[in-house]
Amino acid sequence: xxxxxxxxxxxxxxxxxxxxxxxxxxxxxxxxxxxxxxxxxxxxxxxxxxxxxxxxxxxxxxxxxxxxxxxxxxxxxxxxxxxxxxxxxxxxxxxxxxxxxxxxxxxxxxxxxxxxxxxxxxxxxxxxxxxxxxxxxxxxxxxxxxxxxxxxxxxxxxxxxxxxxxxxxxxxxxxxxxxxxxxxxxxxxxxxxxxxxxxxxxxxxxxxxxxxxxxxxxxxxxxxxxxxxxxxxxxxxxxxxxxxxxxxxxxxxxxxxxxxxxxxxxxxxxxxxxxxxxxxxxxxxxxxxxxxxxxxxxxxxxxxxxxxxxxxxxxxxxxxxxxxxxxxxxxxxxxxxxxxxxxxxxxxxxxxxxxxxxxxxxxxxxxxxxxxxxxxxxxxxxxxxxxxxxxxxxxxxxxxxxxxxxxxxxxxxxxxxxxxxxxxxxxxxxxxxxxxxxxxxxxxxxxxxxxxxxxxxxxxxxxxxxxxxxxxxxxxxxxxxxxxxxxxxxxxxxxxxxxxxxxxxxxxxxxxxxxxxxxxxxxxxxxxxxxxxxxxxxxxxxxxxxxxxxxxxxxxxxxxxxxxxxxxxxxxxxxxxxxxxxxxxxxxxxxxxxxxxxxxxxxxxxxxxxxxxxxxxxxxxxxxxxxxxxxxxxxxxxxxxxxxxxxxxxxxxxxxxxxxxxxxxxxxxxxxxxxxxxxxxxxxxxxxxxxxxxxxxxxxxxxxxxxxxxxxxxxxxxxxxxxxxxxxxxxxxxxxxx
Numbered sequence: 001x002x003x004x005x006x007x008x009x010x011x012x013x014x015x016x017x018x019x020x021x022x023x024x025x026x027x028x029x030x031x032x033x034x035x036x037x038x039x040x041x042x043x044x045x046x047x048x049x050x051x052x053x054x055x056x057x058x059x060x061x062x063x064x065x066x067x068x069x070x071x072x073x074x075x076x077x078x079x080x081x082x083x084x085x086x087x088x089x090x091x092x093x094x095x096x097x098x099x100x101x102x103x104x105x106x107x108x109x110x111x112x113x114x115x116x117x118x119x120x121x122x123x124x125x126x127x128x129x130x131x132x133x134x135x136x137x138x139x140x141x142x143x144x145x146x147x148x149x150x151x152x153x154x155x156x157x158x159x160x161x162x163x164x165x166x167x168x169x170x171x172x173x174x175x176x177x178x179x180x181x182x183x184x185x186x187x188x189x190x191x192x193x194x195x196x197x198x199x200x201x202x203x204x205x206x207x208x209x210x211x212x213x214x215x216x217x218x219x220x221x222x223x224x225x226x227x228x229x230x231x232x233x234x235x236x237x238x239x240x241x242x243x244x245x246x247x248x249x250x251x252x253x254x255x256x257x258x259x260x261x262x263x264x265x266x267x268x269x270x271x272x273x274x275x276x277x278x279x280x281x282x283x284x285x286x287x288x289x290x291x292x293x294x295x296x297x298x299x300x301x302x303x304x305x306x307x308x309x310x311x312x313x314x315x316x317x318x319x320x321x322x323x324x325x326x327x328x329x330x331x332x333x334x335x336x337x338x339x340x341x342x343x344x345x346x347x348x349x350x351x352x353x354x355x356x357x358x359x360x361x362x363x364x365x366x367x368x369x370x371x372x373x374x375x376x377x378x379x380x381x382x383x384x385x386x387x388x389x390x391x392x393x394x395x396x397x398x399x400x401x402x403x404x405x406x407x408x409x410x411x412x413x414x415x416x417x418x419x420x421x422x423x424x425x426x427x428x429x430x431x432x433x434x435x436x437x438x439x440x441x442x443x444x445x446x447x448x449x450x451x452x453x454x455x456x457x458x459x460x461x462x463x464x465x466x467x468x469x470x471x472x473x474x475x476x477x478x479x480x481x482x483x484x485x486x487x488x489x490x491x492x493x494x495x496x497x498x499x500x501x502x503x504x505x506x507x508x509x510x511x512x513x514x515x516x517x518x519x520x521x522x523x524x525x526x527x528x529x530x531x532x533x534x535x536x537x538x539x540x541x542x543x544x545x546x547x548x549x550x551x552x553x554x555x556x557x558x559x560x561x562x563x564x565x566x567x568x569x570x571x572x573x574x575x576x577x578x579x580x581x582x583x584x585x586x587x588x589x590x591x592x593x594x595x596x597x598x599x600x601x602x603x604x605x606x607x608x609x610x611x612x613x614x615x616x617x618x619x620x621x622x623x624x625x626x627x628x629x630x631x632x633x634x635x636x637x638x639x640x641x642x643x644x645x646x647x648x649x650x651x652x653x654x655x656x657x658x659x660x661x662x663x664x665x666x667x668x669x670x671x672x673x674x675x676x677x678x679x680x681x682x683x684x685x686x687x688x689x690x691x692x693x694x695x696x697x698x699x700x701x702x703x704x705x706x707x708x709x710x711x712x713x714x715x716x717x718x719x720x721x722x723x724x725x726x727x728x729x730x731x732x733x734x735x736x737x738x
Contacts, residue, residue, distance in 0.1 A: 025199060025203045025204075025205065026202075026203070026204045026205070027184070027186065027204075027205050027206075027207065028204060028205070028206050028207070029186060029188070029193075029206070029207040029208070029209060030207075030208060030209060030211065031188050031209050031211060033186050033187065033188055033207065035186075035187045036184060036185065036186050036187070036205075037183075037184070037185040037187070038182055038183075038184055039182060039183045039184075039185070040180050040181075040182055040183075041180065041181045041182065041183055041196070042180045042181070043180070075088060076088055076134070076136075076139050076141050077132070077134045077141040077142075077143050078143070079143060079145060080120065082147060083122055083123050083125075083147055084120060084121065084122055084123065085120070085121050085123060085132060085143065085145070086118055086119065086120050086121075087118070087119050087121070087134050087136065088117075088118045089114055089115070089116055089117060089118070089119065089136045089137060090116055090136075090137045091116050091137055092113070092114065092115045092116055093113070093114070093136045093137050093138075094111065094112070094113055094114075094136065095110075095111070095112055095113075095114045095119070095134070095135075095136040096109075096110070096111050096133075096134065096135045096136070097109065097110040097111075097121065097132065097133070097134050098110075098132070098133045099123060099125060099130055099131075099132050107125050107130065108123075108125065114136070123145065123147065125147055126147070127147055128147060130144075130145045130147060131143070131144055131145070132145055180198070181196060181197070181198050182196070182197060182198070182199065183195075183196050184196070184197065184205045184207075186205075186207035186209070188207075188209040191209050191210060193207040193208055193209060195207065215240075216412075216415060216416040218415075218416060218417075218418055219240055221332065221333050222239055222240050222254050222329060222331050222332025222333060222339075223237040223238070223239060223240065223332070223480050224237055224238050224239070224240055224418060224420060225237055225418075226376035226378075226417075226418025226419075226420070227376055227377050227378070227482050227596075228350055228354070228374065228376055228377060228420075228479075229349065229350070229354040229355070229377050229597060229598065230342060230346035230349050230350060230354075230479075231345075231346065231349055231598075232579060232580075232581070232586045232598050233484070233598045234481065234482075234484075234598075235377070235481075235482040235484075235598075236342070236346075236479040236480060236481055236482055237479065237480045237482060238374075238420045238477060238478075238479055238480075239254045239329075239332060239339065239477060239478045239479065239480070240254050240255070240256075240257075240258065240331075240332075241254045241255025241256060241257055241258050241260055242254070242255045242260070242261060242276050242423065242425070242475050242476065242477055243255075243276060243278070243323055243324075243329075243475075243476040243477070243478055244262065244274040244275065244276045245274060245275055245276075245278070245294045245295065246273065246274045246275075247275075247294070247295040250284075251330055252323070252327045252328065252329050252330060253274070253329060253330045253331050253332070254329060254331055254332050254478075255276065256331075258415065258420065258421040258423070259366055259367070259369045259371075259411075259421060259423060260423075261276055261369075261423045261425040261475075262274055262275060262276040262277075262425075275294070275295060276425065276475060276476075277425065277427065277428045277473030277474060277475060278294050278323070278444070278473060278474065278475075278476055279291065279297050279298075279304055279470060279471055279472065279473055279474075280304050280444060280453040280470035280471075280474075281304055281306050281314055281321040281322075281453075281470070282294045282296075282297075282304075282323075283320065283321050283322060283323045283325070283326040283327060284326065284327065285320040285321055285326045287306055287307055287318055287320055287321050288305075288306060288307035288308045288309075289303065289304055289305055289306050289307070289308070289321070290302075290303035290304075290305075291303035291304050291471075292304075292321070294323070297428075297430075297432075297471065297473065298471060299430050299431075299471060300471065301451060301452075301469050301470050301471050302451070303471070304453075304470035304471060305470075306318045306321045310448065310450060310451045311448070312448070313343075313446055313447050313448045313453075314341055314446035314447075315343070315446055319340075322340055322341050322446055323339075323341065323476055323478065324338070324339025324340045324341060324478040324479075325337055325339070325340055329478070332478075338480060339478040339479065339480055340446065340478065340479060340480075340481075341444060341445060341446040341476065341478060341479070342445055342446065342456075342479050343445055343446050343447045343454075344445040344447040344449075344454035344456075344465045345447070346445075347443075347445055347456045347465050348465050350374065351463060351465075353555075353581055354377060354581075354597075355377065355554070355555070355581075355587055355588065355589075355597055358389060358390070359375075359389045360374065360375040360376075360377075360379060360389065361373065361374050361375065361389060361390070361463075362387060362388055362389045362390055362391075362403055362404055363390075363391050363392060363399070363400045363403050363404065363458070363460055364400060364401075364403065364404035364405070364406060364421070365400040365401035365404070365405050365406070366406045366407075366408065366411045366421065367406075367407065367408050367411075369423055369438070370397065370400040370401075370423070370424040370438045370439070370460070371400070371421050371422050371423040371424045371441060372421070372422045372424070372441055372458050372463070373387075373404065373414070373419055373420070373421055373422075374419070374420045374421075374422070375387070375418070375419055375420075376417075376418040376419075376420070377589075377596075377597065378589070378595075378596075379417065379418070379419075380417055381417075382413040382414065382416070382417050384410075384413065385406075385410050385413050385414060386404075387404060387414070388403050388404055390403070391403065391458075391459075391460060391461050391462060391463065392460045392461045393461060394460070394461055395459055395460055395461045395462075396439075396460055397438055397439045397460070399460035399461065400424070400460050403460075422441050422443060422458070422475075422477060423441070423475075424436075424437075424438050424439055424440055424441040424458070424459075425437070425440075425441065425442070425475045426438070426439065426440055426442070427440060427442045427472055427473055427474055428472065428473025428474075429472065429473075430469075430471050430472065439459065439460075440457065440458070440459055441456075441457065441458040441459075441475070442455055442456075442457050442468075442472075442474040442475060443455065443456040443457075443474065443475045443476065443477050444456075444474050444475070444476055445465065449466075449467040450467065451469075451470075452467035452468055452469060452470065453467065453468065453469075453470045454466065454467055454468075455467070455468045455474060486594070486599065486735075486738070487593075487594035487595075487596075487599070489592060489593055489594050489595075490507050490508045490522050490590060490592050490593030490594060491505045491506075491507065491508070491593075491735060492505055492506045492507070492508060492669065492672060492674060493505060493672070494506075494637035494671070494672020494673075494674075495637055495638055495639075495672075495737050496611055496615075496635065496637055496638060496674070496734075497610065497611065497615040497616070497638050498603060498607035498608075498610050498611050498615075498734075499606075499607060499610055502607075502736065502737075503638070503736075503737040504603070504607075504734035504735060504736055504737060505734060505735050505737060506635075506674045506732065506733075506734055507522045507590075507593060507600065507732060507733045507734065507735070508522045508523070508524075508526065508592075508593075509522040509523030509524060509525060509526050509528055510522070510523045510526075510528070510529070510546050510676075510677070510679065510730050510731065510732055511523075511546065511548070511584055511585075511590075511730075511731040511732070511733055512530065512544040512545065512546045513544060513545055513546070513548070513560045514541075514542065514543065514544050514545075515537075515538065515539050515540065515541050515542075515545070515559070515560065515561040516539075516540055516541060516542035516543075517542070518554075519591055520584070520588045520589070520590050520591060521544070521590060521591045521592050521593070522590060522592055522593050522733075523546070525662075526627070526665075526669065526674065526675040526676075526677070527627040527628060527630040527632065527665070527675055527677050528677075529546065529630065529677050529679055529690065530544055530545055530546040530547070531687065531690055532687050532690075533545070534546065534547045534682050534685075534687055534728065535682075535685040535686065535687060536685075537560075537561050537682075537685060537728075538561055539559070539561050541561065545560065545561070546679070546730060546731075547679065547680075547681065547682040547687070547728030547729060547730060548560050548584070548697070548728055548729065548730075548731055549562070549725060549726050549727065549728055550577070550697055550707045550723075550725035550726075550727075550729075551577045551582035551583075551707075551725065552582075552584075553577075553581060553582050553583060553584045553586070553587040553588060554587060554588065555580075555581035555582055555587045556581070556582075558582065575701040576604065576699055576700050576701045577602065577699045577701075578601070578602070578604050578699035578700070579601075583601055583602050583699055584600075584602065584731055584733065585599065585600025585601045585602060585733040585734075586598055586600070586601055590733070593733075599735060600733040600734065600735055601699070601733065601734060601735070601736070602697060602698065602699040602731060602733060602734075603698055603699065603734055604698055604699045604700045605698040605699075605700035605708035605719060605720050606700070607698075608696075608698055608708075608710050608719040608720075609719040609720060611635070612635075612710075612717060612719055613719065615638065616638065619650065619651060620636075620640075620650045620651075621635065621636040621637075621638075621640060621650065622634060622635050622636065622650065622651070622717070623648065623649055623650045623651055623652045623657070623658055624652050624653065624654060624655050624657065624658070624712075624714065625652070625655065625657065625658030625659065625660065625675075626655050626656060626658070626659050626660070627659075627660050627661075627662065627665045627675060628660075628661065628662050628665075630677050630678075630691075631655040631677070631678040631691050631692070632675050632676050632677040632678050632694060633675070633676045633678075633694060633712050633717065634648070634658060634668075634673060634674070634675055635673070635674040635675075635676065636648070636672070636673055636674075637671075637672035637673070637674075640671070640672070640673075641671070643667050643668065643671055646660075646664055646667060646668065648668075653714050653715070654714070655678075655714065676694055676696060676710075676712075676730075676732060677694065677730075678690065678691055678692060678693055678694040678712070678713075679693075679694055679695065679696075679729075679730040680692070680693050680694075680695070681693065681695045681723075681727055681728060681729055682727065682728030683727060683728070692713060692714075693711070693712070693713050694710070694711065694712045694713070694730070695709055695710070695711050695721075695723065695727075695729040695730060696709060696710045696729060696730045696731065696732055697709050697723075697729045697730070697731055698710065698719075702722055705724050705725065706722045706723060706724050706725065707722075707723065707725050708720050708721065708722065708723075709721050709722075709723045709729050711723075
């Protein structure tokens with residue numbers, strides 16, 4: 001005769017009194033299991049276990065002809081009508097009700113302190129089979145409900161109706177024969193793990209699930225919030241992955257992960273899935289191009305002329321042809337106009353012109369997925385991971401891993417610090433064939449050149465930004481402008497006119513640099529000078545210097561500690577350093593001046609001249625003076641009023657006429673006064689003239705050997721003084737008043 005056993009998920013009540021032996025089955029997992037289904041391989045009967053407990057009890061019933069009775073206690077919990085149940089509470093206590101669907105999901109919950117009595121509930125759920133579990137007075141019972149009518153989902157109605165949370169669920173009781181094999185299915189979120197076993201007195205079933213780690217905090221609403229400079233004064237965030245589109249639902253989204261690509265499933269129109277290779281300007285906006293739908297393509301290059309002309313790009317009047325401008329990205333803010341495609345110049349700036357650009361990109365292979373890694377402006381390499389910049393010396397699909405070969409866990413560390421990955425997705429050819437998977441990276445820019453469009457392209461051994469036909473299917477990686485938040489750190493908040501329509505604020509002190517740690521800062525006080533320590537200039541000097549050769553921002557390997565014999569070696573034979581990376585304030589983050597590049601700049605010779613000679617009442621707004629015995633020039637802001645109890649004599653030729661203690665100068669500075677100390681100059685490693693001469697670079701070029709600087713002593717102030725560019729002068733940065 002067969003022996004019968006029962007799994008108890010909620011509460012099991014058997015008819016009759018029989019001796020029973022309890023078996024236990026324990027479930028273990030690397031995550032909290034949502035539910036477990038236990039299924040007899042022989043009979044096919046199954047039970048869904050629910051709740052947070054990972055242990056169930058099996059009751060071995062000794063009498064062989066006993067069947068398992070109804071789950072529930074009619075005196076405590078009963079169904080009185082369709083969708084209606086009654087609970088009999090004997091004494092005042094906490095009453096808990098949980099309604100489970102048959103597939104393992106909690107439909108509704110109720111919890112309330114109630115007095116003794118019978119309570120009737122309307123079960124809010126749609127037609128179907130459910131299990132209701134009730135507990136009160138130390139009693140627990142479960143009741144199988146077969147609901148025939150719809151009621152409002154998610155609500156038990158009693159006294160005051162209460163909305164409840166959706167959680168877990170259970171199924172009905174199952175019986176089985178001794179010695180049968182059982183299939184155990186563990187559920188964690190959308191994952192399942194299946195194990196097969198027989199039951200002994202103590203059985204452990206171990207489940208293993210892939211743990212879905214949350215995205216790092218650096219990800220927010222589709223953006224990787226790590227800034228990349230794309231020009232001297234603009235930064236962007238990249239999207240969390242390549243752009244994807246589904247025609248069936250007209251849905252745009254970003255790939256869930258940076259490594260993800262659809263590639264060969266490039267989705268011709270008959271494919272209902274997502275695509276991620278697009279012809280140029282195919283945002284779906286009908287702006288005069290013949291071909292503009294993202295899921296279709298033409299073999300005529302001219303069909304992709306925005307507005308009917310090859311001269312129109314994806315900006316300005318025709319910006320709606322840009323995928324990110326025209327479309328709401330479902331997982332990227334879900335609003336049109338939040339994203340855009342970078343221009344060819346912006347891609348080039350990231351790769352070549354931003355600070356340490358050559359050190360902030362590198363090809364890589366991540367778990368076999370090839371691509372290009374871009375590092376943000378303020379990059380910090382995480383512990384335990386290396387990074388090699390640049391490309392391979394050779395071309396080939398397997399060359400990527402020779403430069404940087406990462407496990408997914410290693411990549412996660414880089415990603416958490418803001419690293420961006422462009423997968424080498426390949427391209428769709430004009431005949432619809434898929435080419436160069438895992439070899440080429442091809443990403444549209446928003447720019448055009450003649451009949452072609454500009455493409456950011458890379459392989460294992462090179463990158464380029466150049467023209468290609470518009471009718472090829474290429475990848476799109478969108479970006480979002482970073483709203484510029486200008487810090488007041490390091491700023492003397494008083495305006496100085498430097499032209500008829502432009503005003504600036506000066507920095508809190510002269511620029512200083514430590515070669516050993518590559519740190520830029522402003523002097524703590526306006527009258528601070530480095531002096532003779534400038535003779536220590538070298539790449540390894542672990543101290544600060546403040547006299548620099550012209551254009552030595554560090555850009556293009558023109559470093560502040562470099563020594564040159566030819567005066568035209570600086571600025572890469574360019575002209576003015578104004579609005580270029582050779583300007584110290586444009587290229588470098590100043591540690592106590594907002595710590596972000598692009599916030600500061602150097603005045604031109606014309607601006608220095610306007611400031612000292614041409615602005616309103618200019619002759620009354622400068623003079624020689626000294627602070628704590630340090631000689632220099634005092635400059636006063638446009639709308640100056642001398643503080644009470646202090647004096648100021650304009651245009652004095654004597655350093656001592658305007659002499660201030662540190663305390664008095666703090667009062668002057670609080671009103672906006674600026675002090676340029678007489679810093680002298682450096683030739684090679686020798687300092688000359690400190691205390692008697694002041695020399696400050698402008699951003700203006702003079703000739704092959706010289707650039708303009710401001711020079712002053714007790715006899716003159718010259719704003720267009722010529723100085724050979726290898727001489728070390730002071731730098732005082734400014735910030736435009738917006």
